[in-house]
Amino acid sequence: QVQLVESGGGLVQAGGSLRLSCAASGFTFGRYNMGWFRLAPGKEREFVGAIGWISTTTYYAGSVKGRFAISRDNAKNTVYLQMNSLKPEDTAVYYCAAGSTVVPGASQSDYAHWGQGTQVTVSS
Numbered sequence: 001q002v003q004l005v006e007s008g009g010g011l012v013q014a015g016g017s018l019r020l021s022c023a024a025s026g027f028t029f030g031r032y033n034m035g036w037f038r039l040a041p042g043k044e045r046e047f048v049g050a051i052g053w054i055s056t057t058t059y060y061a062g063s064v065k066g067r068f069a070i071s072r073d074n075a076k077n078t079v080y081l082q083m084n085s086l087k088p089e090d091t092a093v094y095y096c097a098a099g100s101t102v103v104p105g106a107s108q109s110d111y112a113h114w115g116q117g118t119q120v121t122v123s124s
Contacts, residue, residue, distance in 0.1 A: 002026040002113045004096050009118030012086055016122070020081040022096030022115055033104035034072055034079040035111055038092035038120075048094070050104035051079065059104055064090075086122045093117040 008020040022034070035050035049060040051070045058070050069082040079096060097111035104110070 002098070004098060004113055004115035006094060006096055006115045006118040009094060009120045011121045011123065014086060014088055014122055014124050016086050017082070017084045018086065018120060020083070020094055020096075020118060020120070022079045022081075024077045024079070024098060027098065027113070029077040029098075030074040032098040032100055032113075033110075034070070035097045035099060035104060035106075036070060036079075036081045037095045037097060037108065038090075039095070039117070040089075040092040043092075045095070045108060047106040047108075048081070050106070052104050054102070057104075059106070061106070083120070086120075088122045088124045091120060091122050093119050 003025045005023045033052050036048040037045050038048050039045040049070045051058045051072050067085045072079045095117045096115045098113040099111035101110045
């Protein structure tokens with residue numbers, strides 16, 4: 001049974017940092033691209049970033065590039081999202097997702113498995 005469990009969300013002041021974790025089980029983690037998406041109130045779920053399994057190249061949305069960093073630890077079946085210089089507009093529920101496309105995609109349809117999400121709230 002595939003499971004993705006996010007953790008590490010919370011309330012932080014603008015300019016602060018958080019690190020989200022996503023623990024995976026039930027599939028061969030090292031053979032999957034891992035993506036992060038977020039859903040803010042009144043908006044559609046959007047791509048945040050992703051990391052590949054063939055090469056650990058990372059990809060980011062323009063809105064987070066230079067502030068967020070994705071990494072993975074295949075020995076621990078875990079992917080991380082380090083978020084720095086947080087802004088109120090980063091407030092959202094953050095989801096991790098697993099996909100098996102050749103290269104990590106930015107579309108939700110590129111990912112077959114999803115976590116339940118973790119809330120991140122950035123106060124001004």
